[in-house]
Amino acid sequence: MNATDRTPADLLTSALAADPGRPLVTFYDDATGERVELSVATFANWVAKTANLLQGDLAAGPGDRVALLLPAHWQTAVWLLACSSVGAVADVAWDPAAADVVVSGPDALEAARACRGERVALALRPLGGRFPQPPAGFADYAVEVPGQGDRFAPFTPVDPADSALIVAGAEYSAAEVVEKAVADAGALGLTGPGARVLSGLPYDTWEGLSAGLYAALASGGSVVLCRNLDRLDAEGLDQRVETERVTVVRR
Template sequence: MTSTRPSAPSDVDTLLRLLTADPGRPRLTWYGDDGERVELSGAVLENWVNKTTNLLVEELDVGPGTRVALDLPAHWRTVLWTLATWRAGASAVVGTDEVEPDVVVTSRPDPSAATGRGPALVVVTLAALARRAPDPVPPGAIDAAAAVMTYGDRLGWVPPAEAAQTALGTSGTPVAHAELAAWWAPDDERERVLLGASPDVAGWLRDVCRTLAGDGSLVLLSPARATHLAQPGSGDELARLVAGERITRTVLGTT
């Protein structure tokens, strides 16, 4: 019997409707370097994406043609900012400095930087429970940890994405909004994937999106946790994690 490839959501709105059809089901689970565990259900993931999209549109006028540089590692917050950028119809620029951005979203700001003449600057704190950045943000920059929570849980007005505009800008071939469905087309449905962090953030994002587009869920590992579990002596620890999180596929790096 020939198996059929699951159909892919056409855009971020369709993807989020898929993930919230079962709103309480875990979709992203994060294991950090310091042992922190963060779990986002489909409903919570959509809530975060809505808030972040509202910030981008209302505060920074992000829309089709806006280039948002995501200077972020492979982290659960990177998934939120990517989906929010696409939902605003803008271009997420990852892993390249060949494109001059309009907005820079970074977890490692230059303390001496000041906004006003260059791109708008958003500082993202990666700690799970942070309510504000631990250090003062550069003058004129937005402290995402404090700002995102002030925006509505429901999506406000957003400009419609333009099919031919770039959704993902990388050092490789860019992906247009019209090509997202093919880019994240899943091979399987309802997988529970253990995915290690990777310096290839664009490739890592594709692995994340392909799993979500197949109505699946992920357990994401920070770089140190992924490296530790990949060591020969960590087999028992990895097996316990796989069993406890009901993992169906393990990828300790991008495919």
């Protein structure tokens, strides 16, 4: 993190400048056996493509609300940073009716139809795979995102004081997200590139978002994000902590 970082997107830019090759997000799904590791550079490329989709094809800009009806997943982390890049408000409070854009996983498609704006569906399949049959009324993220540009520039500069995140009944500006993430990183003992937090928390609370993305990003560390962690026994968890060189566990 640099002293000038005022938004989550700034944190990613600093991480990219510092060491693009190091791991940033390692994702496990213990229901499917999936494991995906994304370096800072690979994650940033996904964010840039998604931000271009959001700003260009979906016409979202600063202040627009993007409802993320998604679990804790590496693609959700991408969308959170894409919203920050554009200046849109990432709403993980599950209120699609009030959103300008809704982004839904396969289990929330019916709820997502309450959005009268643009709708995007994520299959959440291994390796970012697409739906076998795209859901009616939704753009398939896996189809739309590959052709987007690898670099992103917002049409309008993002104001750190503007709203950036809605979660669990609270609304935070971009600057507040960064400030809270930095404080959490210190409280968790996350310091530098060797800091590695394993999180099995859902993304529907600030604690889950911080442990599963923001605190690691603010500290210059990385996250091992685990979905369906309750399927892993104590021995399996200990082995993962050792194999992934985890320094902090949050579950």
